[in-house]
Amino acid sequence: MIKRITTPASDEQISQLQAGDMVELTGVLFTGRDAAHKRMLEYINNALDKGQEPRDSLPIDLKNQGIYYTGPCPAPPGKIIGSCGPTTSYRMDSYTPQLLDLGLKIMIGKGQRSPEVIEAMIRNRAVYLVAVGGAAALIARCVKKAEVLAFEDLGAEAVYRLEVENLPLIVVIDSQGSNLYQTQPSQ
Amino acid sequence: MREIDTAVIVETIEKLCMQACYQLGDDVKQLLKQAREREESPFGSWILQQILDNIDVSREQQLPLCQDTGMAVVFIELGQDVHITGGSLTEAVNEGVRRGYQKGYLRNSVLTPLERKNTGDNTPAVLHLELTDGDRMKITVAPKGFGSENMSRLIMLRPSDGIEGVKKFVLDTVLQAGANPCPPVILGIGIGGTMEKAAYLAKKALLREAGRPNPDPQLAELEQELLQKINAAGIGPQGLGGGTTALAVHIDTFPTHLAGLPVAVNVQCHVARHAQAVL
Numbered sequence: 270m271i272k273r274i275t276t277p278a279s280d281e282q283i284s285q286l287q288a289g290d291m292v293e294l295t296g297v298l299f300t301g302r303d304a305a306h307k308r309m310l311e312y313i314n315n316a317l318d319k320g321q322e323p324r325d326s327l328p329i330d331l332k333n334q335g336i337y338y339t340g341p342c343p344a345p346p347g348k349i350i351g352s353c354g355p356t357t358s359y360r361m362d363s364y365t366p367q368l369l370d371l372g373l374k375i376m377i378g379k380g381q382r383s384p385e386v387i388e389a390m391i392r393n394r395a396v397y398l399v400a401v402g403g404a405a406a407l408i409a410r411c412v413k414k415a416e417v418l419a420f421e422d423l424g425a426e427a428v429y430r431l432e433v434e435n436l437p438l439i440v441v442i443d444s445q446g447s448n449l450y451q452t453q454p455s456q
Numbered sequence: 457m458r459e460i461d462t463a464v465i466v467e468t469i470e471k472l473c474m475q476a477c478y479q480l481g482d483d484v485k486q487l488l489k490q491a492r493e494r495e496e497s498p499f500g501s502w503i504l505q506q507i508l509d510n511i512d513v514s515r516e517q518q519l520p521l522c523q524d525t526g527m528a529v530v531f532i533e534l535g536q537d538v539h540i541t542g543g544s545l546t547e548a549v550n551e552g553v554r555r556g557y558q559k560g561y562l563r564n565s566v567l568t569p570l571e572r573k574n575t576g577d578n579t580p581a582v583l584h585l586e587l588t589d590g591d592r593m594k595i596t597v598a599p600k601g602f603g604s605e606n607m608s609r610l611i612m613l614r615p616s617d618g619i620e621g622v623k624k625f626v627l628d629t630v631l632q633a634g635a636n637p638c639p640p641v642i643l644g645i646g647i648g649g650t651m652e653k654a655a656y657l658a659k660k661a662l663l664r665e666a667g668r669p670n671p672d673p674q675l676a677e678l679e680q681e682l683l684q685k686i687n688a689a690g691i692g693p694q695g696l697g698g699g700t701t702a703l704a705v706h707i708d709t710f711p712t713h714l715a716g717l718p719v720a721v722n723v724q725c726h727v728a729r730h731a732q733a734v735l
Binding site for chain 2: 341348359381399402403404405
């Protein structure tokens with residue numbers, strides 16, 4: 270059975286997702302990968318140093334939102350977006366706990382996460398979902414709207430605001446910390 | 457002396473960049489279809505079907521198979537009776553890549569390693585030039601994504617580690633990589649030579665028709681043994697369990713020094729892109 274979720278996601282929606290669920294996601298997602306994460310953390314840490322609210326330093330309010338780890342190809346004429354499959358998530362691990370503490374609820378990527386990320390996910394009741402790596406043209410068809418929201422100078426690594434419809438995903442780590450990568454291959 | 461003008465080389469590389477990124481080879485597609493028929497894991501077979509659907513959408517819509525359109529690795533086998541006219545070969549290769557990535561709406565992923573400043577046009581390409589007999593020029597463009605490149609490894613084994621040491625290193629590499637390189641993968645393995653020769657052999661082994669065994673029966677047997685062991689480990693498509701972790705294992709060897717046993721494993725995701733032309 271496929272579960273449907275919409276973003277921004279309520280805590281109740283998140284808590285119903287379990288590792289191993291197949292999901293179709295509809296709603297808003299922000300893109301962000303290596304360079305955007307690095308910059309967001311610089312902003313957060315600068316704000317903290319100055320005794321300011323870190324949430325206000327970011328170009329996006331992460332509360333109950335989802336970040337999709339992708340760096341899309343340029344959109345050809347007449348297309349909403351170029352191919353946009355997931356990139357490998359572990360490179361974002363060192364930046365992730367602080368974003369979760371600011372209210373980030375959904376991360377979409379591929380591959381393993383660190384114990385620190387999983388701990389922060391449990392603490393903040395967040396989920397990690399994976400999209401099929403390398404199915405990037407197929408995934409682009411689920412994107413109904415795309416605009417650059419911040420960090421335009423980063424090119425493919427800029428933060429986009431996407432509106433997606435029925436994006437097929439698998440819940441790999443749920444808000445209890447149950448991890449499909451650890452349970453599934455041994456079965 | 458046969459003359460080849462750099463303008464022709466630029467045009468050829470431009471086309472090959474786009475072709476490689478939109479059209480997966482039938483050899484890989486065939487292996488994926490066979491894997492989907494065999495795959496028992498429900499996640500695994502669903503994922504393999506998504507991958508196969510993606511190949512069709514990509515070809516029909518001229519959209520890149522993967523958003524990571526890679527760093528352009530260009531192999532040129534240059535006949536020694538060819539004379540290149542009209543400018544520098546290296547510049548022609550880079551110009552071809554520049555144009556191909558721009559016209560094809562492919563992603564510019566190349567940047568300076570420490571400052572992380574994007575070069576803006578996906579150049580420079582990594583150019584491997586080999587001098588061969590004859591008066592032809594064979595160009596292969598193999599855009600390499602870094603999800604799988606990052607999981608590649610090289611080791612200088614001791615001679616006493618022998619073939620068992622090689623097998624262990626290959627298996628460890630795949631197990632450690634898990635879901636990260638987007639399995640099912642194809643492995644290019646270089647054994648012997650020097651450090652850089654092993655890495656080059658591994659990369660070049662990925663250009664072989666997927667699943668075609670090494671002509672040396674002993675190496676072909678080693679390829680099969682490794683393929684079976686890797687698939688028995690159960691990592692499966694995208695690391696979510698199943699019998700399809702690798703589609704093929706390609707090994708190439710070269711004589712090495714009596715004190716060493718270099719082994720390089722170049723991991724390639726299922727988007728195993730390469731396009732070729734002969735001038």
